[in-house]
Amino acid sequence: MPDPVELHVVSDSSGETAARLSEAVAAQFPEQEFEVVRHPRITVVEDVHLAAARARGRRAVVMFTLVGPELREVMRALCKRYRLHYCDLLGHPMEAVARVSGSPAKRQPGAPTVLDSSYFRRIAAIEFAVRYDDGAGADRLREADVVLVGVSRSSKTPLSMYLAYLGYKTANVPIVKGIEPPGELWTLDPAKVVGLTIDADALAEIRGERVRGMGGGGNYAALAEIYDELDYAASIHKRLGCPVIEVSNLAIEETARRIVRIVEERRLRVESAG
Numbered sequence: 001m002p003d004p005v006e007l008h009v010v011s012d013s014s015g016e017t018a019a020r021l022s023e024a025v026a027a028q029f030p031e032q033e034f035e036v037v038r039h040p041r042i043t044v045v046e047d048v049h050l051a052a053a054r055a056r057g058r059r060a061v062v063m064f065t066l067v068g069p070e071l072r073e074v075m076r077a078l079c080k081r082y083r084l085h086y087c088d089l090l091g092h093p094m095e096a097v098a099r100v101s102g103s104p105a106k107r108q109p110g111a112p113t114v115l116d117s118s119y120f121r122r123i124a125a126i127e128f129a130v131r132y133d134d135g136a137g138a139d140r141l142r143e144a145d146v147v148l149v150g151v152s153r154s155s156k157t158p159l160s161m162y163l164a165y166l167g168y169k170t171a172n173v174p175i176v177k178g179i180e181p182p183g184e185l186w187t188l189d190p191a192k193v194v195g196l197t198i199d200a201d202a203l204a205e206i207r208g209e210r211v212r213g214m215g216g217g218g219n220y221a222a223l224a225e226i227y228d229e230l231d232y233a234a235s236i237h238k239r240l241g242c243p244v245i246e247v248s249n250l251a252i253e254e255t256a257r258r259i260v261r262i263v264e265e266r267r268l269r270v271e272s273a274g
Helices: 016-026 043-057 069-081 091-101 117-129 138-143 154-167 183-187 201-214 221-238 252-273
Strands: 005-010 034-039 060-065 086-087 147-149 170-175 193-197 244-246
Touching: 005 016, 005 069, 005 091, 016 034, 016 060, 016 091, 043 060, 060 069, 069 086, 091 201, 117 170, 138 170, 138 183, 147 221, 147 252, 154 252, 170 201, 170 244, 183 221, 193 221, 193 252, 201 221, 244 252
Parallel strands: 005 034, 005 060, 060 086, 147 170, 147 193, 193 244
Antiparallel strands: none
16 A cells, blocks of 8 residues: 655644645545645744655655745745645745735734734624524524524534634524424525435434433434424425525535525525516
């Protein structure tokens, strides 16, 4: 079996940006084994030489976020000399933006988050998602950008928080068999409502773990009960006329991307029709 591909993450700060990108890249090669080798806090040329030497002769890709031009040029030169594949994750984007904007980059490693309008929008969205989780504050549903509707343990809360991080004010409404959803749900712009469903067996397993962890019992995790709940949820989704996403085998990130795509496409269609 071949050695794993090494992803050498080199940064003059913590290296979190490059590390997240390396994880995203690795996820696209599920059959390939990877090893992430981190080289944080690179501050002098000698550190760059050590990082490049460690990758030399290996099945390696060097991914670096170095804002200092000297360190960046040394890393590029060493990678070429050692015949290492490399990705300059900050250099090329900074150079492109500098050319278009006419302003030089600040070149400050680990620069703090800019407190701009998008930052405050994200914070407001997170506060909204926390406040209006699991059906709370139904009278404020109209203020949401996205409203998720699904049975218990269908990933409504984690999806709400992730969408909030992306800047979407998200509320979620639980569907409970035999209980009519809040009246406000039926008055919403349908373009913002998305239903969630999940495979019955997968839901039974998730609920079973929760029940065991709480030392409880009842029909919460019973498969027959779950089938009834999912049927009732399907009837609610049909009455709402909303798109439905099956979340059983999807990561939170992928489900969130699908939700955003659905909501944005429907919003654009409504605006075009108007």
